[in-house]
Amino acid sequence: MKSGFVAVAGRPNVGKSTLVNALAGGKVAIVSDKPQTTRRRIAGVVNGDGYQLVLVDLPGFQRPLDPMTERMQRTVDQAFEDVDAVLFVLSARDRIGAGDRFIAQRVFSLGVPVVIALNKVDRLKPGHVATQMDTASKLGDFHALHPVSAKTRDGVTELRDELVDLLPEGPAYFPPEQRSDLSAEEEVGELIREKALALTREEVPHAISVEVEEVEEKVVRASVYVETESQKQIVVGKGGSVVKEIGVRARPEIEHLLGHPVFLELQVKVRPKWRRDERLLERLGI
Numbered sequence: 001m002k003s004g005f006v007a008v009a010g011r012p013n014v015g016k017s018t019l020v021n022a023l024a025g026g027k028v029a030i031v032s033d034k035p036q037t038t039r040r041r042i043a044g045v046v047n048g049d050g051y052q053l054v055l056v057d058l059p060g061f062q063r064p065l066d067p068m069t070e071r072m073q074r075t076v077d078q079a080f081e082d083v084d085a086v087l088f089v090l091s092a093r094d095r096i097g098a099g100d101r102f103i104a105q106r107v108f109s110l111g112v113p114v115v116i117a118l119n120k121v122d123r124l125k126p127g128h129v130a131t132q133m134d135t136a137s138k139l140g141d142f143h144a145l146h147p148v149s150a151k152t153r154d155g156v157t158e159l160r161d162e163l164v165d166l167l168p169e170g171p172a173y174f175p176p177e178q179r180s181d182l183s184a185e186e187e188v189g190e191l192i193r194e195k196a197l198a199l200t201r202e203e204v205p206h207a208i209s210v211e212v213e214e215v216e217e218k219v220v221r222a223s224v225y226v227e228t229e230s231q232k233q234i235v236v237g238k239g240g241s242v243v244k245e246i247g248v249r250a251r252p253e254i255e256h257l258l259g260h261p262v263f264l265e266l267q268v269k270v271r272p273k274w275r276r277d278e279r280l281l282e283r284l285g286i
């Protein structure tokens with residue numbers, strides 16, 4: 001049996017979480033086009049014939065701005081301490097630049113193999129992909145470079161095989177039916193947050209956190225927290241339309257996760273400055 005941990009590194013929005021989901025063959029981490037979607041470290045477990053690959057999806061690298069982003073950066077630093085390899089994700093759709101080089105400095109100095117995934121190659125011209133591959137190859141002494149699309153799953157199997165090849169002999173760290181290291185409550189909370197992020201913009205997504213109070217046989221109770229009264233009005237929406245839509249979108253996925261129908265009870269609440277509340281951040285797993 002081969003098993004081990006691979007940290008997934010890269011700038012925000014390059015598609016790290018989407019790629020983890022594609023490699024895991026199911027939803028492990030939530031995805032959005034808003035920065036700071038991934039706030040905590042999530043292990044996505046890929047079980048295969050004779051191997052268990054644990055992908056550690058991380059928040060993007062960033063300059064810490066407040067206690068929340070400080071904790072997020074600490075998570076990233078700690079995650080690098082004990083991994084067998086790094087999957088360094090780049091976006092073929094964006095300029096490979098200073099932000100990527102900053103992360104490259106870090107990952108290429110860890111002393112473990114670095115596999116580069118040049119993501120988002122879907123619908124790009126081959127010439128453009130070739131140019132981006134050339135730029136990517138100059139970032140450091142990589143073990144392998146794979147052009148992929150997490151969206152269409154092009155190249156994902158080859159990438160997975162490459163990562164599995166790098167794993168040492170070892171035990172299974174998670175039971176084979178487990179797809180991530182989140183509890184059911186945490187997974188439900190993340191799904192609700194994903195829908196809330198999709199339906200809000202500007203500063204509101206940053207201000208949203210979700211706490212699941214109860215997962216019962218028939219009912220799931222959760223609160224969506226924001227920082228101000230005006231953000232609350234936005235998340236509630238006219239006549240409750242926005243929070244209702246969050247529920248409509250989240251419920252089928254929660255039911256799929258739990259394996260049975262549920263009634264989803266959502267409340268929107270104001271908790272001023274929660275991003276500075278260390279105790280609450282701890283509770284939210286950030």
Ligand SMILES: Nc1nc2c(ncn2[C@@H]2O[C@H](COP(=O)(O)OP(=O)(O)O)[C@@H](O)[C@H]2O)c(=O)[nH]1
Nearest residue numbers: 013014015016017018031032033120149150151
């Ligand atoms: N076109 C395209 N978009 C992608 C691909 N992978 C991710 N995205 C989009 O890029 C955005 C950021 O994805 P996410 O996985 O949250 O990025 P992260 O911040 O690196 O974890 C989302 O809107 C995704 O749908 C891809 O292969 N192709």
Ligand SMILES: [Mg+2]
Nearest residue numbers: 016017037038
């Ligand atoms: Mg992410």
